[in-house]
Amino acid sequence: MKNDIDSITTSYLRLQTPKENRSNIIVFLLIFLDLIAFFPILAVPFNKGFLLAALIPTIFIHIWACLYIIAPYKYERSYYLFFGVYGIINSYVLFLSIQKILYSIIGVEGYFPFILGLILLIALLLVMNIINIKVLYSGTYARLQNMEYNHNTSPYLTAAGIGYVLSQLFLTLVYDNSIKMLFYIFLLSFFSIVTAYFSIFIHRYIFILKNYETVKKVNPEFGLPKAQRKTYQKKKK
Numbered sequence: 315m316k317n318d319i320d321s322i323t324t325s326y327l328r329l330q331t332p333k334e335n336r337s338n339i340i341v342f343l344l345i346f347l348d349l350i351a352f353f354p355i356l357a358v359p360f361n362k363g364f365l366l367a368a369l370i371p372t373i374f375i376h377i378w379a380c381l382y383i384i385a386p387y388k389y390e391r392s393y394y395l396f397f398g399v400y401g402i403i404n405s406y407v408l409f410l411s412i413q414k415i416l417y418s419i420i421g422v423e424g425y426f427p428f429i430l431g432l433i434l435l436i437a438l439l440l441v442m443n444i445i446n447i448k449v450l451y452s453g454t455y456a457r458l459q460n461m462e463y464n465h466n467t468s469p470y471l472t473a474a475g476i477g478y479v480l481s482q483l484f485l486t487l488v489y490d491n492s493i494k495m496l497f498y499i500f501l502l503s504f505f506s507i508v509t510a511y512f513s514i515f516i517h518r519y520i521f522i523l524k525n526y527e528t529v530k531k532v533n534p535e536f537g538l539p540k541a542q543r544k545t546y547q548k549k550k551k
Contacts, residue, residue, distance in 0.1 A: 319528055325456035326521055327532050332386035332540075335393045339379050342400070342512075347372065350505055351407040354498075355414055364414045371403045387540040394519035401512025402439060408506045409435045412499055420495060438510045446514040 319327075330338070355361075355368050378396055381389045413431055416422040449455055522529055529536050535543045 319531065321456040322450065322453055323525060323528055324532065325453075325459050326450055326518065327525070327529055328459065329533065329536070332382075332390050332393075335390065335397075336383055336386040338397070339382050339400075342404070343376065343379055346505060346509060347375070347400075347404045347407060350502075351404055351411055351509075354411040354502075355407070359418045361414055361418045364410050364418070368407045368410045372407060375400050375403045385539070387538065387543065391522060391537045392519070394515045394522060398513050398516030398519060401509050401515065404509035405435060405439065405506050405513070408502050408509065412502050412506075415495060415498055415502075435506070435510075438506065439513050442510050443514055443517060446517060 352368055352372055355364050375396075379400075382393050382396060386393070409431060413428055416427055416431075
């Protein structure tokens with residue numbers, strides 16, 4: 315029964331509906347990935363290297379997304395894996411957009427800025443996932459859902475985000491002092507924080523797999539095709 319499930323597990327299994335999942339994919343892929351992240355790579359000055367580096371993962375995630383647009387009910391479980399991978403890819407393409415500004419517009423040379431930027435990106439992804447696990451098992455998600463706000467968590471998330479943005483801005487300032495370029499880097503870095511947060515969905519997917527029986531107790535229709543859900547609802551009545 316649902317009452318037998320602990321509050322931590324319940325808080326992590328408050329999942330969106332398949333319709334909401336499909337809407338998320340359309341919005342985030344078109345706006346965050348295509349418009350904000352990928353479009354700057356297509357803009358002048360054109361750089362073939364950055365385009366190829368961004369094109370392959372972008373095409374891959376778009377093809378994968380078709381499953382959840384066409385059949386969001388049937389593939390509800392794997393959606394969480396998809397969305398986590400999408401978060402990593404979107405963050406990576408945003409990283410490439412930042413690097414394009416540094417190399418193709420500002421005129422940075424050498425491998426150091428690229429390697430440092432990549433290390434910062436990986437660190438951001440790791441920190442987001444570590445914080446997510448800490449927040450989950452400390453019961454913070456459960457308290458938040460019960461409107462019991464925990465002030466101890468905010469500093470971690472804030473520090474991770476601010477640290478990433480400031481490091482990118484500092485890297486830009488080393489090579490250029492243009493306010494316009496700083497503004498672009500700031501925006502791309504800010505969106506990187508948002509998309510990096512989405513990578514935590516991989517952990518949620520693993521959590522769902524490990525606790526699938528519990529998931530079915532909370533939501534018996536989870537993972538069923540739409541037609542079977544209608545049949546289940548009729549039987550329930």
